Amino acid sequence: MTFSDSEGAHSTGTRFYDGRSAAAHAVTLRWSDAFLSIDGEAGELAVWPRARLVVGEPDPEGRVALSCKGEPGRVSTDAATLPAQIMPRRMKRRHYLGWLMVGVVALVLAFVLVVRLPAVGAALVPRSAENQLGEMVEAVVVGKHKVCRGEEGQRALEQLEARLAHAAGIAQPVHLEVVDRKMVNALTLPGARMVIMRGLIERVGNADQLAGVMAHETGHIARRDPMVALFRGAGIGVISATLGINLGFADVSSAAGRLVGLSYSRDMERLADANGVAYLQASGLRSDGLAGFFALTDTRNDTRNGNAGAAVEFLSDHPRTSDRQKQSQGSPLGDSALTPSEWAAVRSMCGKP
Amino acid sequence: MNSLDQKQPLLTYDGKIGELYGIFIKNLLLQIITLGIYRFWATTNTRRYIWSRMRFQGERFEYTGTGGELFKGFLLAIAIMIGAVIGAGILSAVLRAVTGSALLGALPFLALYVVIAVIAAGAYFSAQRYRLSRTQWCGIRGGMTGSSFVYGVYVLLYGLLCIVTLGQMVPWVSMRLAERRINASSFGSLPFHFEGRARALYAAFVGTFVGVVALLVVLGAIFFKSFMALLPIGHAPLKGNDPAALAAVGSVFLFYVLFIVGALLIQCFYLALLTRHVMGNTTLGSQLRFGSSITAGRLLGMILGNLAIVVFTLGLGLPIVLHRVMRLAADTLQVSGQLDPQTLAQSDQAAPRTGEGMLNLLDHGGAF
Numbered sequence: 001m002t003f004s005d006s007e008g009a010h011s012t013g014t015r016f017y018d019g020r021s022a023a024a025h026a027v028t029l030r031w032s033d034a035f036l037s038i039d040g041e042a043g044e045l046a047v048w049p050r051a052r053l054v055v056g057e058p059d060p061e062g063r064v065a066l067s068c069k070g071e072p073g074r075v076s077t078d079a080a081t082l083p084a085q086i087m088p089r090r091m092k093r094r095h096y097l098g099w100l101m102v103g104v105v106a107l108v109l110a111f112v113l114v115v116r117l118p119a120v121g122a123a124l125v126p127r128s129a130e131n132q133l134g135e136m137v138e139a140v141v142v143g144k145h146k147v148c149r150g151e152e153g154q155r156a157l158e159q160l161e162a163r164l165a166h167a168a169g170i171a172q173p174v175h176l177e178v179v180d181r182k183m184v185n186a187l188t189l190p191g192a193r194m195v196i197m198r199g200l201i202e203r204v205g206n207a208d209q210l211a212g213v214m215a216h217e218t219g220h221i222a223r224r225d226p227m228v229a230l231f232r233g234a235g236i237g238v239i240s241a242t243l244g245i246n247l248g249f250a251d252v253s254s255a256a257g258r259l260v261g262l263s264y265s266r267d268m269e270r271l272a273d274a275n276g277v278a279y280l281q282a283s284g285l286r287s288d289g290l291a292g293f294f295a296l297t298d299t300r301n302d303t304r305n306g307n308a309g310a311a312v313e314f315l316s317d318h319p320r321t322s323d324r325q326k327q328s329q330g331s332p333l334g335d336s337a338l339t340p341s342e343w344a345a346v347r348s349m350c351g352k353p
Numbered sequence: 354m355n356s357l358d359q360k361q362p363l364l365t366y367d368g369k370i371g372e373l374y375g376i377f378i379k380n381l382l383l384q385i386i387t388l389g390i391y392r393f394w395a396t397t398n399t400r401r402y403i404w405s406r407m408r409f410q411g412e413r414f415e416y417t418g419t420g421g422e423l424f425k426g427f428l429l430a431i432a433i434m435i436g437a438v439i440g441a442g443i444l445s446a447v448l449r450a451v452t453g454s455a456l457l458g459a460l461p462f463l464a465l466y467v468v469i470a471v472i473a474a475g476a477y478f479s480a481q482r483y484r485l486s487r488t489q490w491c492g493i494r495g496g497m498t499g500s501s502f503v504y505g506v507y508v509l510l511y512g513l514l515c516i517v518t519l520g521q522m523v524p525w526v527s528m529r530l531a532e533r534r535i536n537a538s539s540f541g542s543l544p545f546h547f548e549g550r551a552r553a554l555y556a557a558f559v560g561t562f563v564g565v566v567a568l569l570v571v572l573g574a575i576f577f578k579s580f581m582a583l584l585p586i587g588h589a590p591l592k593g594n595d596p597a598a599l600a601a602v603g604s605v606f607l608f609y610v611l612f613i614v615g616a617l618l619i620q621c622f623y624l625a626l627l628t629r630h631v632m633g634n635t636t637l638g639s640q641l642r643f644g645s646s647i648t649a650g651r652l653l654g655m656i657l658g659n660l661a662i663v664v665f666t667l668g669l670g671l672p673i674v675l676h677r678v679m680r681l682a683a684d685t686l687q688v689s690g691q692l693d694p695q696t697l698a699q700s701d702q703a704a705p706r707t708g709e710g711m712l713n714l715l716d717h718g719g720a721f
Contacts, residue, residue, distance in 0.1 A: 017491045021694065022490065022541065022695075023694045023695045056415065067417075072699070074489070074492050
């Protein structure tokens with residue numbers, strides 16, 4: 001047998017290799033419902049159950065290799081002669097379709113976990129559990145810092161917040177605390193809790209700007225954004241854990257610890273801005289405070305004097321300030337949020353001028 | 354037999370770059386989506402294609418490995434590695450507590466490092482065992498005897514020998530290691546056999562060695578000024594816009610490029626001779642005698658071309674590189690004699706159940 005002869009002889013017909021030697025046997029394939037019988041010249045050479053049949057990819061001549069899991073040997077035959085239902089191409093297409101489906105389902109699941117489910121989950125959490133969680137988080141936020149208890153100032157802020165909460169339709173009394181921290185920030189915590197940092201009170205130009213920030217936070221409370229963000233964080237956590245990535249939550253393992261680092265989405269922030277302005281107007285107050293505060297921080301950022309850029313935590317994960325300033329202009333009509341004496345009392349709450 | 358002297362191409366390869374790109378792009382996308390975990394299946398897809406496009410005596414090869422096997426091997430290797438580190442840690446703590454000696458406490462970790470080095474060196478051997486066992490031709494697969502651990506020990510010992518002799522034992526060592534790998538391998542019932550003679554390589558090796566050293570000296574003399582210019586900059590902060598400093602950095606970069614390319618050019622003669630020697634002295638059973646017609650020029654052309662393709666396409670030209678390698682292999686690998694399918698029986702070597710674990714873990718698994 002010469003080289004070219006063997007090539008010619010082997011490129012057509014169906015051949016069976018028994019797996020014991022490399023010798024080729026000319027065979028015919030007989031298909032029944034459950035079995036593939038491989039018939040040689042001297043009778044049946046092998047019977048393979050179709051359930052365990054493996055069909056390879058066609059080579060450039062259109063031939064495929066058939067094998068059977070757990071059995072020695074293989075069949076080389078023309079792909080066109082195979083029964084339609086075991087054609088590799090159809091199997092392949094179904095295969096790809098299956099993976100495409102898995103991909104789509106995974107994307108939908110991810111979308112639901114991150115976008116839709118958080119609001120539903122947040123609504124299902126009972127108030128008592130939310131309040132407990134809020135207390136825990138507050139303990140973490142306050143930490144070693146002092147809670148400022150200037151009685152007059154506290155009363156003034158609570159009265160202001162009560163007006164805003166009434167306008168926002170929040171049934172639960174809002175628990176408000178001023179904490180002696182340098183950060184220019186205010187936080188909303190689960191269970192209708194608001195924490196205002198001393199740094200914010202010192203930074204704002206007047207009481208109306210503080211009222212603007214408080215109205216914005218009240219917007220978060222009304223929509224239970226802290227809980228939604230918590231669920232969203234958990235959803236992202238589930239997805240990233242499935243994908244095998246650790247986004248660096250290892251150091252803050254407790255839910256309370258994680259909440260401190262929460263950020264709201266841009267949509268949540270815009271809505272809180274808009275709602276804040278609406279609450280101020282509904283309570284008959286000037287509603288240009290938030291925009292005024294943005295303008296203040298924006299110009300300070302631009303001129304880069306002092307530590308302005310670094311210290312304004314309130315804006316750190318928020319949409320671009322100048323955009324927000326435009327969108328939440330508000331109106332200068334209406335009462336001032338606090339009387340001068342109330343404002344003075346608020347500013348001296350932490351015992352510093 | 355007359356036919357033993359007549360050389361013909363060992364393999365024909367009829368793969369297409371376009372089809373390789375189809376596999377490459379699908380692999381790339383799935384690897385990105387799965388953060389790299391798909392690479393075991395990607396390797397398998399590529400191998401399945403390459404194997405199926407190689408023919409010997411008109412019959413195509415078939416790759417029967419699966420991505421799952423590679424993945425399991427990888428997981429197993431990780432588990433063993435973690436277990437070994439923990440075990441060494443416990444043993445070390447116990448030893449230190451019992452004897453109070455820091456030296457004895459460090460002993461388990463020293464032993465662990467040696468064991469890891471041996472396993473890493475032996476990983477090539479076990480990877481070759483896996484690939485052979487998953488390569489089928491006419492329903493017959495390859496196999497390999499022997500222990501990859503023993504091979505790893507030899508690699509390390511021979512490596513020490515090379516260091517002690519300042520590299521002068523390299524040809525002898527490469528002959529002995531090639532013998533270990535090839536003589537342990539078989540295809541079906543037929544064993545591969547190789548007996549190398551380092552003496553045949555020594556003239557070329559010494560020439561290459563002297564050439565590389567001379568290149569280093571000449572380039573060093575030419576670029577001496579640039580190195581000197583960079584030395585004081587090493588202490589003072591390098592100024593990005595100082596033209597003198599930039600010129601010095603540029604010429605040092607040029608030095609490295611020239612040295613690497615030049616050394617490659619000089620080495621090509623030796624590497625081509627080594628390939629011809631190893632292939633030319635390898636047989637399969639008594640029926641096949643292999644050979645190679647590779648020349649320094651073709652080897653150099655391929656290596657330089659591949660380097661350029663990978664660098665200028667940022668890795669996206671890998672299928673082209675693969676195609677070039679396969680084409681060169683098909684062009685230069687030769688065989689004399691005929692393999693009679695009637696007498697080629699199945700391999701009696703047990704096939705490994707998982708594949709290439711340590712090689713994947715220690716990451717010198719190539720593209721395919």
